[in-house]
Amino acid sequence: MLPQALLARLSLAKHVVALTGAGISAESGVPTFRDAQSGLWARYKAEELATPEAFLQNPRLVWNWYAWRRSLTQKAAPNAGHLALVRLQELVPNLTLITQNVDGLHTRAGSRDVLELHGNIETTLCFDEGTRVPAGEYTDDGREPPRCPRCGGLLRPGVVWFGESLPQATLERAERAAATCDALLSIGTSSLVHPAASLPVSAKANRRGALLIEVNPSPTPLTPLVDAALTGRAGDLLPQLVQQLEAIRG
Numbered sequence: 610m611l612p613q614a615l616l617a618r619l620s621l622a623k624h625v626v627a628l629t630g631a632g633i634s635a636e637s638g639v640p641t642f643r644d645a646q647s648g649l650w651a652r653y654k655a656e657e658l659a660t661p662e663a664f665l666q667n668p669r670l671v672w673n674w675y676a677w678r679r680s681l682t683q684k685a686a687p688n689a690g691h692l693a694l695v696r697l698q699e700l701v702p703n704l705t706l707i708t709q710n711v712d713g714l715h716t717r718a719g720s721r722d723v724l725e726l727h728g729n730i731e732t733t734l735c736f737d738e739g740t741r742v743p744a745g746e747y748t749d750d751g752r753e754p755p756r757c758p759r760c761g762g763l764l765r766p767g768v769v770w771f772g773e774s775l776p777q778a779t780l781e782r783a784e785r786a787a788a789t790c791d792a793l794l795s796i797g798t799s800s801l802v803h804p805a806a807s808l809p810v811s812a813k814a815n816r817r818g819a820l821l822i823e824v825n826p827s828p829t830p831l832t833p834l835v836d837a838a839l840t841g842r843a844g845d846l847l848p849q850l851v852q853q854l855e856a857i858r859g
């Protein structure tokens with residue numbers, strides 16, 4: 610639970626940023642990025658598959674890895690942690706929700722205007738053109754990956770791989786939010802992947818001296834910097850935090 614003094618500060622915050630990572634989807638049954646992979650994929654490390662080099666070296670393998678992950682995310686339902694952030698968006702004057710996740714669960718939970726720093730597993734792009742190819746526009750003729758209907762190039766998932774730049778406009782909005790917010794909640798992320806991992810640091814250093822709260826069962830490289838480290842699962846702690854805020858607001 611948040612100490613009273615910090616709760617009072619959070620309740621006065623005009624602009625709150627919530628930055629989420631794979632941990633917030635763990636309780637929805639979506640494996641986190643650094644959990645050991647299961648079954649067929651146990652022998653591969655996610656970071657080794659989520660690169661353009663891995664895709665070009667073995668397009669079928671990487672395409673099928675995302676098809677497997679899509680099968681998990683499509684079956685998953687938003688959990689109490691996602692829903693608590695929907696409620697938080699109603700409670701605070703301005704909430705900017707930034708996620709590293711590609712599973713789309715925040716939007717499905719009802720959060721609005723989610724900044725998806727690393728893209729979305731439900732979108733498909735032409736690898737050569739870099740443009741979106743809507744599901745209905747390519748035939749799944751059994752070839753893995755399918756081909757672009759315009760140029761015949763390989764199709765790829767619309768996510769940001771390691772070594773690739775993040776969507777510029779989305780990243781700029783996220784950086785601006787971190788630089789101007791009164792409070793930032795870092796939820797369910799190992800704080801290892803950049804530039805997302807730099808957002809809480811810039812919030813802490815911003816001229817409003819943003820309140821920095823971490824929600825994670827384990828410590829991360831960010832923990833020494835935070836004002837409050839709430840140790841536990843997002844599905845438990847975020848609803849409690851929202852209840853504390855509602856009690857203060859009466």
Ligand code: BV8
Pocket residue numbers: 629630631632633635636641642643644659709710711727768769770771772773774775796797798799800801802803804824825826827829841842843844
């Ligand atoms: C870029 C999409 C220009 C694909 C992903 C600066 C310093 C160091 C390195 C770099 C740097 N700048 C750039 C880099 C290189 C690289 C990077 O950061 N490498 C790291 C690993 C060293 N970054 C990039 O390449 C980025 N591009 O900057 O372009 C550039 C390029 C090269 C060099 C310089 C500049 C692109 C990064 C995006 C990569 N794509 N995803 C896909 O999903 O397949 S990142 C991937 O990791 C996921 O999106 C994931 O969200 C993300 C971060 O992982 P987490 O979300 O934190 O998940 P993780 O499993 O790690 O942790 C889960 C946490 O949850 C744990 O802490 C756990 O304790 C906790 N948890 C578990 N259960 C719960 C819970 N918490 C709460 N409740 C629970 N129930």
